[in-house]
Amino acid sequence: MTLHAVPLRSVPAVVVSGLRRSYGARHVIDRLDLRIDRGEFVALLGESGCGKTTLLRALAGLDPVQGGHIDAPRRPAVVFQEHRLLPWENLWRNVSLGLEGGNPRQRAAHALAEVGLGERLDDWPRNLSGGQAQRVALARALVQEPELLLLDEPFAALDALTRIRMHELVKELVARHRPGVLLVTHDVDEAIALADRILVMRHGAIAFEHSAVARGSAAATRTRLLHELGVISTTAQVV
């Protein structure tokens, strides 16, 4: 919390304080504090099993909170690694799933147009490629006008070129809708490309924080992050 200066007049999208979650005797999340502001893009890195997915699930309300608090103004939107489209509903019905208020078709159409699939409202998910399906999942998340958008390795299953195009699209959309974003990933380069702030999680807590303001060259950042992740063992290699 204290590691970065909170900008003036910033509105929190979520504030986590003292979050704890354990399976048996093992603390997967151990007194974790985190604040994400609206319009802020935060990437969360960490080895497998460090608790980053557990944290995301807790924020999404999928797992009960065992200790501490999560203060989020509204239900966050989630994009998972798999698109999770309902195969028996066409695209606009998929996008408007759980959407409250009037004109669901029109609002879904607008969201689909934003991800470049505005012509395919009545198409079935089975006719989509992996990248297209993930764009529909993104539209389904954004149509809810979320204050907090949770991305659980949403690009991990895509091929390299599609992933790069997807990065650009997400950046544009987040800049326009300005939700607070938490991107869980294990791709250091993805985190550098997208995030304002990069967190490294270790043993259930935030072990390292790197904000774009303090950032040097991308190469230096990358080396530092790899060091924090335990991939590079000595600090001597830090440029």
Added chain:
Amino acid sequence: MTSIEKIVTDFADADAGNVRAAGFSRPRTVSKNWLLIISWIAPLVLLVGWEWLAQAGWLSPQVLPAPSKVARTTFKLLLSGSLVNDLGVSLLRAAAGFAIGGAVGFALGTLVGFSTIAQALIDRSVQMIRAIPFLAMVPLVIVWFGVGEAEKIFLVSLGVAFPIYINTTLGIRQVDPKLLELGRVQGLSTWSTIRRIILPGALPSILTGVRYALATAWLALVVAETIGAQSGLGFLAMDAREFLRTDVIVLTILIYALIGVAADAITRWLERRLLRWHPNYAEASA
């Protein structure tokens, strides 16, 4: 805005390529129409052979009457109205039994699919009853209901309930838990989750159950009507046996077969309509 449009068109190009590459068709040496014609040759040859053997006197009319004789009988019975009447009675019994058995099977299947407590309470008993070949129940059913409409409809219901029950339970259990999680994330109510995720997800399995159930419904009806009836197709056949009217017996057998085919066609049509989202049933969709 413009850059987003550019990204989007890039996407469209890349993705269109993927989808096109994924589609393929089976190499075919003979055209579809020809295959269809060829497939009808053997049954036609059999029919002509049968007619010829009967005409030549090789087949006694008591054993197997000529197809032309069966056709004439059909025409006569149609004119007298008795065939339509008996067919109607049989179809009504099948429909009533199917509705009752289907409703019971679906209700129990849904309950057991959703609730582990309901499963603990109900499933073992149902599985035990299911182990009985339902036709073995006939004597008991006659003792309960006597020989009448209730007995016939009960037997059909019994045959229908189990396949529907089993496939409904299975279908609900097999719904992808990741989609259920999505429902929670999207804030769906319990009823919306059932309506938009669980039932559609279970539908392919339920329709498989319907198809099995139609076959057993028909089998149950044949047996029930053969045992004792004053009307219906089975009665027509038994009555004809008394008078050695083999042509009428053959006719009823043919009608049973035709109705079986029709029932199967109805389920296929239902599957194409209700599962047009499903890759395996996709042919009919635009």
